Amino acid sequence: MTDAAGRESGSGSTPERILTAAVHRFGIDGFGVGLREIAADAGVSAALVIRHYRSKDGLRAACDEHVLAQVRRVKMESVTSDTRSLLERLAHMEEYAPLTGYVIASLIDGGDLARDLIEHMVADAVDYLAEGERTGMITPSRDPEARARYLTYAGLGGLLLQIRLASSDGPRDPAAMMRTFMQQSMLPxxxxxxxxxxxxxxxxxxxxxxxxxxxxxxxxxxxxxxxxDPPERT
Structure with missing residues (x-):
């Protein structure tokens, strides 16, 4: 079983423990972190990580798939749930911090995997916005794909800018990032x-x-x- 952010509530299988540890560690330290650190977080050996995911790139690809599935689920629930359920989810928003930290790490790292991750997020946004239209929660768009892309870019871009402006040399704190972003951005x-x-x-x-x-x-x-024309200066 998993919680809202995809963390295992029990011990979980070995691949699940490795995947959860990797999402957390990548989100905090970026993708330069070694497999030994991830293995230690999961309580396994680095050799066991290689056995299950073959390489660090294989582990990251699995993390991408896991994070995308969790983000898609959360977004779909947001556009299909009632107001009370939405408020309850907002009250526990920090549970999604590992997902946010991972996505930010991917954006900062760049490369093909980051581009693929964002393209998948845009495609998923088209689907959950369409579901929101179906439920009457979201206004239809003249260009659903363009709207989904803009909202994805705008949301991630605003979060990335905030992180860059508040960056430090130490490890990132995804939960603190989430709190600050929500405090500054949710109402506007x-x-x-x-x-x-x-x-x-x-x-x-x-x-x-x-x-x-x-x-x-x-x-x-x-x-x-x-x-x-803008008003004349006096």
Whole structure:
């Protein structure tokens, strides 16, 4: 059995213990950490880690799959649950800190595995946003894939920027990162998602009239005069 963040509530099988230890350790120390440290956290030998996952890259690929499955589950539950269940989940948000720490470590590390992880997260976002539309919790989009990509980039980018600005030479503390991010970002982001920013459709309609949304790859010309001039300085 696992808790909300995918940690085993009991002893778990040896591969599960290794996987859980790896997600935690990668999220705290980054992907430069050695297999011996991960093995020690799991209470096994480094040779046993190799036996189950063949290599450090194999272990990281398994961690990617595990983290993606957990993130997808949590997001899907968020768009299908009632308000009370959502508030209960928010009250225990720090339980998801290992997942957050792992994703941040992947973004900082970069490379093909990071790109694959983000692309999978975007694809999953398309699915859970569609489920939110089905349940009536989320407004339909003109371009579901583009919206999912923007929300994924914006959410992860904001979190990564915060981590970079508050970075230190020591190991990361995913739980503290989660607390700070939620304190600073939860209410303003919910306000934007719920009430929006603009008071009417003038800018959106001007951009749509200029051809955006009709062409792929951003090939439409940049629109001009879509907003009123700023007030003159006095």
């Amino acid at each position: 982001s919910l306000e934007i998602y719920t009430d929006g920013v603009f008071t009417d459709r003038r800018i959106l309609d001007a951009v749509l009239d200029a051809g955006y949304g009709d062409q792929q790859g951003g090939s439409a010309p940049a629109p001009h005069d879509v907003a009123t």
